[in-house]
Amino acid sequence: xxxxxxxxxxxxxxxxxxxRAPDLxxxxxxxxxxxxWASGTGGGIAIREGATLYMAPSGVEKxxxxxxxxxxxxxxxxIRRAPQDGARLTACAPLFMAAFSHRNAGAVLxxxxxxxxxxxxxxxxxxxxxxxxxxxxxxxxxxxxxxxHEIPVIDNTALEHQLRDRMERAVIDWPKANAVIVRNxxxxxxxxxxxxxxxxxxxxxxxxxxxxxxHAAGIDHTANDRSQPDDAD
Amino acid sequence: xxxxxxxxxxxxxxxxxxxRAPDLxxxxxxxxxxxxWASGTGGGIAIREGATLYMAPSGVEKxxxxxxxxxxxxxxxxIRRAPQDGARLTACAPLFMAAFSHRNAGAVLxxxxxxxxxxxxxxxxxxxxxxxxxxxxxxxxxxxxxxxHEIPVIDNTALEHQLRDRMERAVIDWPKANAVIVRNxxxxxxxxxxxxxxxxxxxxxxxxxxxxxxHAAGIDHTANDRSQPDDAD
Amino acid sequence: xxxxxxxxxxxxxxxxxxxRAPDLxxxxxxxxxxxxWASGTGGGIAIREGATLYMAPSGVEKxxxxxxxxxxxxxxxxIRRAPQDGARLTACAPLFMAAFSHRNAGAVLxxxxxxxxxxxxxxxxxxxxxxxxxxxxxxxxxxxxxxxHEIPVIDNTALEHQLRDRMERAVIDWPKANAVIVRNxxxxxxxxxxxxxxxxxxxxxxxxxxxxxxHAAGIDHTANDRSQPDDAD
Amino acid sequence: xxxxxxxxxxxxxxxxxxxRAPDLxxxxxxxxxxxxWASGTGGGIAIREGATLYMAPSGVEKxxxxxxxxxxxxxxxxIRRAPQDGARLTACAPLFMAAFSHRNAGAVLxxxxxxxxxxxxxxxxxxxxxxxxxxxxxxxxxxxxxxxHEIPVIDNTALEHQLRDRMERAVIDWPKANAVIVRNxxxxxxxxxxxxxxxxxxxxxxxxxxxxxxHAAGIDHTANDRSQPDDAD
Numbered sequence: 011x012x013x014x015x016x017x018x019x020x021x022x023x024x025x026x027x028x029x030r031a032p033d034l035x036x037x038x039x040x041x042x043x044x045x046x047w048a049s050g051t052g053g054g055i056a057i058r059e060g061a062t063l064y065m066a067p068s069g070v071e072k073x074x075x076x077x078x079x080x081x082x083x084x085x086x087x088x089i090r091r092a093p094q095d096g097a098r099l100t101a102c103a104p105l106f107m108a109a110f111s112h113r114n115a116g117a118v119l120x121x122x123x124x125x126x127x128x129x130x131x132x133x134x135x136x137x138x139x140x141x142x143x144x145x146x147x148x149x150x151x152x153x154x155x156x157x158x159h160e161i162p163v164i165d166n167t168a169l170e171h172q173l174r175d176r177m178e179r180a181v182i183d184w185p186k187a188n189a190v191i192v193r194n195x196x197x198x199x200x201x202x203x204x205x206x207x208x209x210x211x212x213x214x215x216x217x218x219x220x221x222x223x224x225h226a227a228g229i230d231h232t233a234n235d236r237s238q239p240d241d242a243d
Numbered sequence: 244x245x246x247x248x249x250x251x252x253x254x255x256x257x258x259x260x261x262x263r264a265p266d267l268x269x270x271x272x273x274x275x276x277x278x279x280w281a282s283g284t285g286g287g288i289a290i291r292e293g294a295t296l297y298m299a300p301s302g303v304e305k306x307x308x309x310x311x312x313x314x315x316x317x318x319x320x321x322i323r324r325a326p327q328d329g330a331r332l333t334a335c336a337p338l339f340m341a342a343f344s345h346r347n348a349g350a351v352l353x354x355x356x357x358x359x360x361x362x363x364x365x366x367x368x369x370x371x372x373x374x375x376x377x378x379x380x381x382x383x384x385x386x387x388x389x390x391x392h393e394i395p396v397i398d399n400t401a402l403e404h405q406l407r408d409r410m411e412r413a414v415i416d417w418p419k420a421n422a423v424i425v426r427n428x429x430x431x432x433x434x435x436x437x438x439x440x441x442x443x444x445x446x447x448x449x450x451x452x453x454x455x456x457x458h459a460a461g462i463d464h465t466a467n468d469r470s471q472p473d474d475a476d
Numbered sequence: 477x478x479x480x481x482x483x484x485x486x487x488x489x490x491x492x493x494x495x496r497a498p499d500l501x502x503x504x505x506x507x508x509x510x511x512x513w514a515s516g517t518g519g520g521i522a523i524r525e526g527a528t529l530y531m532a533p534s535g536v537e538k539x540x541x542x543x544x545x546x547x548x549x550x551x552x553x554x555i556r557r558a559p560q561d562g563a564r565l566t567a568c569a570p571l572f573m574a575a576f577s578h579r580n581a582g583a584v585l586x587x588x589x590x591x592x593x594x595x596x597x598x599x600x601x602x603x604x605x606x607x608x609x610x611x612x613x614x615x616x617x618x619x620x621x622x623x624x625h626e627i628p629v630i631d632n633t634a635l636e637h638q639l640r641d642r643m644e645r646a647v648i649d650w651p652k653a654n655a656v657i658v659r660n661x662x663x664x665x666x667x668x669x670x671x672x673x674x675x676x677x678x679x680x681x682x683x684x685x686x687x688x689x690x691h692a693a694g695i696d697h698t699a700n701d702r703s704q705p706d707d708a709d
Numbered sequence: 710x711x712x713x714x715x716x717x718x719x720x721x722x723x724x725x726x727x728x729r730a731p732d733l734x735x736x737x738x739x740x741x742x743x744x745x746w747a748s749g750t751g752g753g754i755a756i757r758e759g760a761t762l763y764m765a766p767s768g769v770e771k772x773x774x775x776x777x778x779x780x781x782x783x784x785x786x787x788i789r790r791a792p793q794d795g796a797r798l799t800a801c802a803p804l805f806m807a808a809f810s811h812r813n814a815g816a817v818l819x820x821x822x823x824x825x826x827x828x829x830x831x832x833x834x835x836x837x838x839x840x841x842x843x844x845x846x847x848x849x850x851x852x853x854x855x856x857x858h859e860i861p862v863i864d865n866t867a868l869e870h871q872l873r874d875r876m877e878r879a880v881i882d883w884p885k886a887n888a889v890i891v892r893n894x895x896x897x898x899x900x901x902x903x904x905x906x907x908x909x910x911x912x913x914x915x916x917x918x919x920x921x922x923x924h925a926a927g928i929d930h931t932a933n934d935r936s937q938p939d940d941a942d
Contacts, residue, residue: 050382050446071438122379124453131457131464145865145894146821149749155867155893165470166378168388172474194388194464195378205770213749220823224830226460227925231830231893237864241871283615283679304671355612357686364690364697398703399611401621405707427621427697428611459693515911516848537904588845590919597923597930631936632844634854638940660854660930661844692926 031059032077034204035066038119041208043073047121047215053196056106057117057204061085063110067097085110101170105198108178113188115200117207121215122196129218130193132225133163138184139191141217143232149213151188151201156239160184161214163191189214264292265310267437268299271352274441276306280354280448286429289339290350290437294318296343300330318343334403338431341411346421348433350440354448355429362451363426365458366396371417372424374450376465382446384421384434389472393417394447396424422447497525498543500670501532504585507674509539513587513681519662522572523583523670527551529576533563551576567636571664574644579654581666583673587681588662595684596659598691599629604650605657607683609698615679617654617667622705626650627680629657655680730758731776733903734765737818740907742772746820746914752895755805756816756903760784762809766796784809800869804897807877812887814899816906820914821895828917829892831924832862837883838890840916842931848912850887850900855938859883860913862890888913 029037038055042048053072056065063083066075081099082091087107089099100106102120109115133139138160141147145155153159162180167173173192180190188210189199199214201207224231262270271288275281286305289298296316299308314332315324320340322332333339335353342348366372371393374380378388386392395413400406406425413423421443422432432447434440457464495503504521508514519538522531529549532541547565548557553573555565566572568586575581599605604626607613611621619625628646633639639658646656654676655665665680667673690697728736737754741747752771755764762782765774780798781790786806788798799805801819808814832838837859840846844854852858861879866872872891879889887909888898898913900906923930 046449049449050379050442052379052382071442122449124449124456127377127453128456128460128462128464131462131467133467135467135469143865143893144826145891146749146751149751155865165468165474166376166388167470167474168472192378193468193470194376209749209770216745216748216821216823220826222456222460223823223827223921223925225462226456227827227921229827229830229924231827234830234832234834235864235892236834237866237892239867241864241866279682282682283612283675285612285615285679304675355682357682357689360610360686361689361693361695361697364695364700366700368700368702398701398707399609399621400703400707401705425611426701426703427609455689455693458695459689512915515915516845516908518845518848518912537908588915590915590922593843593919594922594926594928594930597928597933599933601933601935631934631940632842632854633936633940634938658844659934659936660842688922688926691928692922 030077031057031062031064032080035064035080036075036077038204038208039066039072039075042119042121043071045123045215047123047196047211048072049122052122053120054100054102055117055119055204055207056100056102056110058085058110058115062090063087063106065103065106066100067093068100069098102198104171104174105177108174108181108190109198109200112178112181113200114202115188115207116203118198118200119207119211120196120198121211123215123218125215125219125222126191126197127194128222130163130191130195132221133191133193135165138162138187139218139221141221143235143237144217144220146213146216146220150210150217151206152186156237159186161187161189161191163193165193166195263310264290264295264297265313268297268313269308269310271437271441272299272305272308275352275354276304278356278448280356280429280444281305282355285355286353287333287335288350288352288437288440289333289336289343291318291343291348295323296320296339298336298339299333300326301333302331335431337404337407338410341407341414341423342431342433345411345414346433347435348421348440349436351431351433352440352444353429353431354444356448356451358448358452358455359424359430360427361455363396363424363428365454366424366426368398371395371420372451372454374454376468376470377450377453379446379449379453383443383450384439385419389470392419394420394422394424396426398426399428496543497523497528497530498546501530501546502541502543504670504674505532505538505541508585508587509537511589511681513589513662513677514538515588518588519586520566520568521583521585521670521673522566522569522576524551524576524581528556529553529572531569531572532566533559534566535564568664570637570640571643574640574647574656575664575666578644578647579666580668581654581673582669584664584666585673585677586662586664587677589681589684591681591685591688592657592663593660594688596629596657596661598687599657599659601631604628604653605684605687607687609701609703610683610686612679612682612686616676616683617672618652622703625652627653627655627657629659631659632661729776730756730761730763731779734763734779735774735776737903737907738765738771738774741818741820742770744822744914746822746895746910747771748821751821752819753799753801754816754818754903754906755799755802755809757784757809757814761789762786762805764799764802764805766792767799768797801897803870803873804876807873807880807889808897808899811877811880812899813901814887814906815902817897817899818906818910819895819897820910822914822917824914824918824921825890825896826893827921829862829890829894831920832890832892834864837861837886838917838920840920842934842936843916843919845912845915845919849909849916850905851885855936858885860886860888860890862892864892865894 106118162184164176395417397409572584630642805817861883863875
């Protein structure tokens with residue numbers, strides 16, 4: 011693919027296409043706002059490019075961000091460059107760091123998706139969210155249709171930074187998952203780059219919506235399914 | 244941030260960016276129409292800038308407003324400038340005034356959001372809507388995750404202006420809330436400026452949607468939540 | 477308001493703004509497609525301007541229409557001008573005529589809205605859809621919050637033109653309604669001009685969605701409502 | 710209709726308008742992404758033009774495709790031209806071929822629509838999805854309102870290409886259907902050209918959404934319907 015930066019904008023939300031990381035943070039925030047993942051001033055995204063992390067400021071309307079609003083951080087989380095208007099770094103920063111440090115993420119996304127929140131409410135204390143027999147699971151990194159895929163769910167705290175240790179433990183304890191769900195709050199989900207994190211979030215969102223809508227409709231989607239893992243025509 | 248007026252339009256729905264208040268009223272009305280808060284000819288917004296209030300006309304399609312359609316009022320509610328085509332001032336004007344007069348609002352928004360309407364139908368007579376243990380509550384001014392946040396609900400009247408006294412009493416009686424819900428009708432919600440009112444409305448809308456969808460799905464989102472206010476890792 | 481035709485396009489879906497009727501038919505069809513009222517090749521709109529009716533062709537994707545695709549009819553329904561490509565007139569034409577002839581409609585809209593279809597399924601045979609105590613009713617022509625507003629529901633037929641007599645009878649028998657719902661099919665709804673027909677359709681759609689969602693959630697929205705028609709503060 | 714290629718873009722998603730097939734694949738993928746049928750990297754479309762089939766690559770964000778990303782295949786499925794960047798052909802290719810080979814399709818669409826997935830979960834093993842008495846059925850090729858229209862449902866497999874034989878048998882065994890639903894996965898649906906495949910998919914999606922929402926709301930939409938196939942006014 012081309013590395014030209016004058017691609018038409020709609021094709022550009024992908025670091026691979028040569029778009030600058032701060033612009034990409036802004037563009038993805040607008041997309042996530044449109045998806046309902048970042049309304050109010052919620053949600054956000056952090057992108058790693060080389061030895062730099064790019065993150066949004068705290069408490070602002072995510073769909074209105076411009077490149078000059080974006081923070082630059084060292085890989086250890088230290089702020090290298092802050093916007094000139096006195097903005098505060100997102101309170102999600104320590105949580106984003108868990109995925110960058112322990113899982114070599116290229117991008118981490120935080121969403122307040124109501125479908126994820128409702129799915130989290132269905133999960134008993136101390137258990138993970140379990141997914142099985144939905145094709146969209148195959149969009150998640152390393153997951154198959156017949157797997158019982160588990161995503162950790164942690165309880166919420168009063169302040170976002172207080173989640174840091176819980177988040178870090180979940181990231182370490184669940185190496186097959188690339189997401190941590192925070193109950194009644196939302197999800198942190200990551201991928202090898204911004205495009206990958208976005209597709210992972212789209213898949214998880216779809217799967218949680220399926221879980222919740224099936225529950226609400228009283229449908230057990232495994233009841234009529236006679237397929238077996240070794241089926242092949 | 245820049246105060247230039249030639250910012251690209253999508254970044255401009257914010258008085259802080261130097262956009263003129265009448266244009267901002269129109270732009271926000273289009274956004275609210277897209278959100279389903281102002282379909283038919285419903286909903287609206289009023290913005291205060293200095294010693295002037297800006298409000299939309301009554302009974303028109305809110306998504307088609309232009310700056311020349313917007314009324315200018317004195318802070319006491321007297322009309323200073325009316326559009327030339329004989330439009331009537333929005334019937335919401337006396338209700339907007341309650342928040343401007345008693346709560347020093349910078350902008351007040353009126354939405355017909357169906358999620359808010361359905362949430363209002365769940366609230367027993369004389370009680371407020373109660374919200375707790377949903378992260379999005381933290382997007383509301385001064386509210387925390389473990390709070391039981393209360394928003395007053397008043398019954399509807401045949402004509403909008405007849406709501407004035409009920410509205411005013413609720414505004415005064417519930418100083419911790421920045422919204423008044425009108426049962427089977429919608430919500431008045433305000434903030435220190437247009438952007439703030441918009442984010443407050445987005446958060447409340449999300450929370451009412453959560454309330455209604457959880458109710459419909461038979462899910463108690465507090466049942467599995469073991470978190471405590473003093474948790475910290 | 478200006479009658480100039482060089483208004484920016486997004487402000488123009490209104491005959492009052494001087495937009496040509498065929499363009500207005502196309503623009504509204506695109507809007508209705510976006511709303512989910514005209515997917516597949518369903519739905520449509522007819523507009524009267526002076527002594528001419530403008531209608532879309534049959535069986536085409538409504539969101540792709542261009543002005544040259546639009547039929548021109550005499551007020552008695554005779555085709556005055558057909559597109560050059562051999563398109564057939566919409567099968568809804570005789571149904572649109574009922575509202576033009578008997579109710580002096582300026583525009584008639586036909587929607588396949590799933591919310592209306594689901595609401596129609598709730599209505600017992602021979603009865604109308606009844607609406608009460610929802611503020612959005614006030615957006616419907618001549619309807620108040622405390623009214624029990626009735627909209628006729630007729631059963632469907634194998635072919636659209638076979639609905640003509642049922643439609644005409646309903647239009648005549650229910651003079652307070654400006655819509656006829658066809659069970660498991662959709663709705664015909666009209667107004668004094670295109671803008672008015674559009675706002676009427678938005679209100680009815682909202683009200684049917686409310687009816688269906690309240691039913692599905694097991695919520696009786698009148699149970700907690702203590703308001704009375706003569707309330708005034 | 711014109712065969713000019715400089716039609717404004719929004720009117721062009723139709724081979725009949727002279728748009729090049731690779732561009733049409735990309736444009737429809739963006740539309741399907743917006744509809745929620747191709748999130749993550751799911752879904753896709755294949756178009757036949759003369760003796761060439763056009764298909765998207767595998768595992769990429771469908772809404773970002775450009776014409777140069779599209780594969781060209783012989784009618785027997787052999788790859789004639791592959792993109793230069795080493796992309797893999799969609800894993801759906803053998804499934805698309807079943808409709809091209811056995812049903813003379815002009816375009817085949819694969820969607821992960823959650824409404825279709827949920828409807829599939831309602832269907833007992835070995836039975837088809839059955840639809841009746843919904844007007845939108847008339848948008849499906851050769852189907853009437855009073856028909857009981859059946860669409861085959863096959864069980865899913867671990868890998869997409871393993872579905873090939875099941876898919877082919879269903880295509881042959883159900884000649885009145887122009888779609889095959891894959892349980893807990895999505896649907897393959899086709900038409901005589903890209904526009905037709907798109908309208909077929911829109912109708913089926915609407916009908917599955919109706920089925921699922923009616924089920925969830927506990928509404929039997931046939932209970933109040935007194936219409937008969939030979940009704941005519």
